[in-house]
Amino acid sequence: DTGVSQDPRHKITKRGQNVTFRCDPISEHNRLYWYRQTLGQGPEFLTYFQNEAQLEKSRLLSDRFSAERPKGSFSTLEIQRTEQGDSAMYLCASSSGQNNQPQHFGDGTRLSIL
């Protein structure tokens, strides 16, 4: 069973640069979620896809953030004009379409802004 895969594992970039992260969910899962986690805190919801449709976005997701899931499989999260406050772990999770099924998380992409 292949779990949720995220790439890259770590990203270091200068303030003002754009970054893009990729998430490959578990193959049979049609629901995909992005979360952000900072040190000592729980994951915070960013956005949710069901198949290719982005159905919910958090207020945390400013206009510098955009997420896509073009074919209903992998997803990308792009941050434009990165800021110091964007430094965090970005986690992707997926679940099946059945109610109350658990979300399975990837190992995350750790973003560090210099």
Next chain:
Amino acid sequence: GQSLEQPSEVTAVEGAIVQINCTYQTSGFYGLSWYQQHDGGAPTFLSYNGLDGLEETGRFSSFLSRSDSYGYLLLQELQMKDSASYFCAVRRGRRALTFGSGTRLQVQP
């Protein structure tokens, strides 16, 4: 909105039993979940309670009282590998989760 409260740290010895409490406030409730996260690792699903009562999965049990907006995670026969952070989370509608700040469990020999 939604908020969850859980203790920030708990310490216990190997072989002991520990209970991690979680209280929540939410405008809509679709169940309480528990996740474990080791340092540098991914959150891993442990348990889900949609209805009142106790759910048991091996050494781990989880309890929910919807009338009290309260739940707990019970870990029995603690092992060193149980040292991790534990998060309670409520479901937002039927989709995304809102997590607590986590409880860091330190198991001592």
